[in-house]
Amino acid sequence: MKRFLGFVKKEFLHIFRDYRTLFILFGIPVAQILIFGFAVSNDIRNAGVAILDLSHDEITLKLTDKIISSGFFKKTETLLNYKDIDRVFKKGKTKAVIIFENDFGKKLISEGKASLSIIADGSEPNTATLVTNYTTAIVNDFTTELAGPVLNNSIRISPDVKMFYNPNLKSHFMFVPGVVTLILILISALMTSVTITREKEFGTMEVLLVSPLRPIQIILGKVMPYFILSFINVLLILALSWLVFDLPVKGSLILLLAECMLYILMSLSLGILISTVSANMQQAIFISLIGLMLPTVLLSGFIFPIENMPKIYDYVSSILPPRYFIVIIKNIMIKGTGLMYIWKETLILIIMTLVFIGLSVRKFKIRLE
């Protein structure tokens, strides 16, 4: 028993003397609670809604007002005709379009029913479902209010719900792009960060440094094979998603591949940067996996829309590369947009890549200390 206690005491001492272990024990749970508490929510807040009002009567205006002032939605645009719908969804800010048919109010009063269409952005199935549910609820509420003084349920507004881009609201429209984003950055960053720290650990880095190889040659030399192999990986994933999930690429395949390679290059450079601050493989793996995975899954807009989170998470998320890539990949794969709609995100990724590579070359020590 004494033996056992002595051993337990030693373990406590080890833990308290190693600040890294303490950080894992306490820091990570706290961070997780904060993130999960706020980022993860099934509420919507300020979801963008565009109105196509073909009627413009008192009732449509009242109903519009009720929807907008509910706190769940905000009005993005007022549309003038059906052609605008595609355009406004491609922009990305609008999650649903509400269409009031011609003579809405008149029909409602004279015939007792009128037609309302809700078209939701199916590329975000979670949001789409929430938006349509909330809207439907508000509409029903409105109907009840309106019918109030008149007793029988003689008034009905039945919302006709359609999904744009994802007619059957398949959830893998959300998952596949998201998983691609997650996997590419994790694997790429992990691979390069490990390969460099491994040389440090095994002592072969010393010999490389004393050779005529220049730092930029060592860095690019490490990145090149993974770049090529990751390209094959991307083709594989896209093929799988098409064959197994029936998720074809709606937009330009070439553009998609080009953006994927940019993203991969960015991830590989990030891995190199991680390796310059890691003393050994364990640290590199830790930072690559834990440091990247959780924020990517929760804060990049992969599953939970950024708009639904408190503002501060929006700022945090803006330094995460996956956030931009998710937009890019969804746009091309599901919405079929061209470079015109995603140039901002693409530019940001290019800048990030250059910054990572630049920093890595600078921080890459040509000497041992």
Added chain:
Amino acid sequence: MMALLNQGCPGKCFLQQKNNYQMLKAVESSGISKKFGPTIALDNISFSVNESEIFGFIGPDGAGKTTLFRIITTLLLPDEGEMSVLGMDSTTDYKELRKNIGYMPGRFSLYQDLSVEENLNFFATVFGTTVEENYELISDIYSHIEPFKKRLAGKLSGGMKQKLALSCALIHKPRLLILDEPTTGVDAVSRSEFWDMLGKLRKYNITIIVSTPYMDEAIRCDRVALIQNGEILSIDTPQNIKAGFSRKLFTVKSAEKYKLIKTLRKNPEILTAYPFGDSIHVTLNNNTLDNSLYEYLVREGIGDAVIMEAEAGIEDRFLELMEKDNGITNKA
């Protein structure tokens, strides 16, 4: 020359003077110091190595050998002092220097998951040459491991890894070869073979700097520097170092080794008594041997003692220098 250095003349100026004569020194260092936090790794190290010499740094772990080698190979910058390697300043001319140095750090630094052949080819290519070009240089060494050339480096025995690492360090025909503890952890036979291989490299005019904790390897060098706690205790040829032993050395043998040591230590006539294999190396206060020591031992119950005068070895001298340095004696 020393006056010039003492003026605090910066690196380039010092080299200017040097380049005025023909370059005879492969390495020239003066006043090198290096600290890691509070620990002093190197303290005012000055030495020079001649071209084509085999120069040894002999000292235990923590003496500063690895730190010094990393400074020579331009991997570390000294805090103070100047170092010129192959006529170039090790701080500023590192790019050019690195092409001319062959470095074998501790732990051999081979790619465990590449084969013998692949390792050799890699290093040849990185240095801009091919295995064939300088094969003659490594043929003696490589022939021992060539039958295993497809085997992964990680699966080689210690002695074979050593030979492969040496081949990789030599493949680009460097002018200066730096070997950091190449014989540590390897059995006595492989160690001896390794030094044979180094000896054969002489005819290629490569300067070789080696470090080792094994004192008996010192005699294989042209000159050695004894290093301990970041300081050089002595630099000279092995012969001269041995001859520098300041007193007479006596060996005492007996079947009961432990009893012998304890008994000797109790004797006030004895200055130092150290176990050395099968005998005790002893120095006497009055430096003369008469019968009194033998009689003392018999009185104390050791009747089979054999006492002889002997020639001091490098290790005896090292111990003497260490004692002076630490200010300790070995009276228990």
Added chain:
Amino acid sequence: MNNTVISVHNLVKKFGSFTANDNLSFEVYAGEIFGFLGANGAGKTTTIRILSGLSIPTSGEVNVAGFDAYSQTEQIKKNIGYMCQKFSLYEDLTVKENIILYGGIYGMSKSLIRERLIELLAKLRFQEYENRMISDLPPGLRQKLAFSVAVLHEPKIVFLDEPTGGVDPITRRQFWESIYETASRGITVFVTTHYMDEAEYCDRISIMNDGKIVALDTPERLKKQYNATSVEEVFIKIARPDT
């Protein structure tokens, strides 16, 4: 000879098709300093692991401190001390904490631990280091301390695996004097080393090559047998008989 503390008969240890120990037979006596020499890969570490209860033989009889190496490994572990080169003490604990920890692991009473702690610190002249972390100690002191900890519980046998690697010559000799002192207390010392001169300090030595024992005797008799002036010469003559 007096009592045998280790007895090995036809020990074989195989790893898959590879035979690390090939039919070894030898005995070690109480209070002896037994040197176990051989090249890296000769099979020394395998044998030591079996003798210290960390591994089980493939076949053969092995008895350590009176316990059977197949079925009584826990008893073996209680009665031996072990010190290896790579790791001995916990770097982020102090000298005192290490001693208390190991004392506890060996099952010693608190008062006995305290007693030994004071003894140890006095003998090594370590009093000022009592509350210093191991990582702050110079390498020579670490070895000495590690050895003292390995024999803290006065075991019957202590196994030392290359205990003096890389240590300065003075410390090396002081270390061997502690080994002598320990052996004179009746504790058997089973040691491996690459320093051939240290082989001379042993009462008897054995040389392993390719899994077999090729020589076993006192240093003096081996030197006579091979017409050599040092154990190193004996070693080389055995390993490369054609030189």
